Amino acid sequence: MHRPLDSTKLRFVWASLLVAAGILGILYLFAVCHRPSPDAAYYLAMSKRPFTFTIAPFGYRILSPLLVHLMPVSIDCGWKILAALSILAAQGTLLLFLNDLGFSARYWMLGVAFLGFSYIGIRVVTQPISPDPLNTFLLMLLFIGTIRQQPTLSGAALALGALNRASMLLFAPIYYFGRQKIGTRIEPLLKCALLALPAVAVVMAVRFLLFHHSQPFAHTDVLDVVQYQARRGNLLLAITGHFAFTYSFLWLLAPAGLRQAPPVLRKLSYAIVVIVMIHCFFAADWGRMIALAFPVVIPLSLYALRGICRTRSRYVATVLQVTCVTLYILTMWVTNVDTAGPLLSYLQKA
Numbered sequence: 001m002h003r004p005l006d007s008t009k010l011r012f013v014w015a016s017l018l019v020a021a022g023i024l025g026i027l028y029l030f031a032v033c034h035r036p037s038p039d040a041a042y043y044l045a046m047s048k049r050p051f052t053f054t055i056a057p058f059g060y061r062i063l064s065p066l067l068v069h070l071m072p073v074s075i076d077c078g079w080k081i082l083a084a085l086s087i088l089a090a091q092g093t094l095l096l097f098l099n100d101l102g103f104s105a106r107y108w109m110l111g112v113a114f115l116g117f118s119y120i121g122i123r124v125v126t127q128p129i130s131p132d133p134l135n136t137f138l139l140m141l142l143f144i145g146t147i148r149q150q151p152t153l154s155g156a157a158l159a160l161g162a163l164n165r166a167s168m169l170l171f172a173p174i175y176y177f178g179r180q181k182i183g184t185r186i187e188p189l190l191k192c193a194l195l196a197l198p199a200v201a202v203v204m205a206v207r208f209l210l211f212h213h214s215q216p217f218a219h220t221d222v223l224d225v226v227q228y229q230a231r232r233g234n235l236l237l238a239i240t241g242h243f244a245f246t247y248s249f250l251w252l253l254a255p256a257g258l259r260q261a262p263p264v265l266r267k268l269s270y271a272i273v274v275i276v277m278i279h280c281f282f283a284a285d286w287g288r289m290i291a292l293a294f295p296v297v298i299p300l301s302l303y304a305l306r307g308i309c310r311t312r313s314r315y316v317a318t319v320l321q322v323t324c325v326t327l328y329i330l331t332m333w334v335t336n337v338d339t340a341g342p343l344l345s346y347l348q349k350a
Contacts, residue, residue: 046062080280114298
């Protein structure tokens with residue numbers, strides 16, 4: 001499933017990327033970090049000395065700190081540049097993904113806005129010292145390689161993602177479920193396993209060759225996390241609450257879009273639900289884990305919105321789309337940003 005871009009579509013691609021850059025600029029003006037992540041200290045130390053192990057599991061995530069280390073700017077500035085470029089690259093890849101799914105340029109811009117003002121996009125500004133922004137781009141790259149059935153692209157995205165964050169390995173089955181024709185049971189599974197081999201090799205090399213002297217992430221630590229999650233009460237209710245916090249009302253639109261989505265996206269949606277739930281089972285910060293579902297949540301929401309707008313006049317459809325994205329921005333802003341950024345702070349002092 002690959003739709004080439006003609007000259008007209010390329011103009012809309014550039015326009016959509018300008019929208020993405022504008023969203024990032026708005027966030028930099030109005031949003032500010034109000035609660036620095038304690039994990040940032042480990043990544044800062046690694047960006048000064050990338051091959052000096054800090055503590056598991058952070059010390060194994062060397063790709064983002066290494067890229068920052070190689071930049072000819074200060075470490076703080078390097079993290080901001082990497083985060084900004086990563087989210088812009090993820091939005092650009094999302095455009096190609098939406099084009100392959102058959103969306104028009106108007107829905108490209110809506111998708112860009114949904115990702116830019118999402119929990120992921122806001123954290124790019126408020127929490128830039130993290131491997132998550134680069135992970136967002138590599139995950140989007142994996143999905144577009146999957147839907148286009150380009151194993152080299154998917155394998156490279158998976159391997160780089162594993163170097164950035166080992167849990168990327170959990171997304172290896174995505175390529176299997178994204179196949180147009182499954183064929184025999186063994187053949188696609190073998191191809192998926194071969195696709196994951198470079199990523200597995202990267203993880204093993206980092207842990208047992210590069211940092212062989214370090215203390216590994218012991219199984220007892222994982223079991224402690226599992227027990228902690230089990231004590232949190234209603235697991236399903238907690239996941240649903242975090243989903244709403246992460247994507248606002250898109251979690252209501254997404255299921256409605258399943259009927260209109262192509263079979264390949266439906267299969268990917270079912271797979272991503274399982275993968276995200278596994279992530280949540282082994283992580284304390286569920287919001288960041290649920291945010292990984294954006295490659296299916298955003299397209300499914302757009303399918304639902306397009307289905308509603310098709311039965312309306314062009315004027316009414318435009319009003320519905322603008323209203324939808326406005327409400328989304330307002331709800332995401334209220335729930336994710338509670339401290340004034342540099343522009344608002346300046347206006348308050350004036």
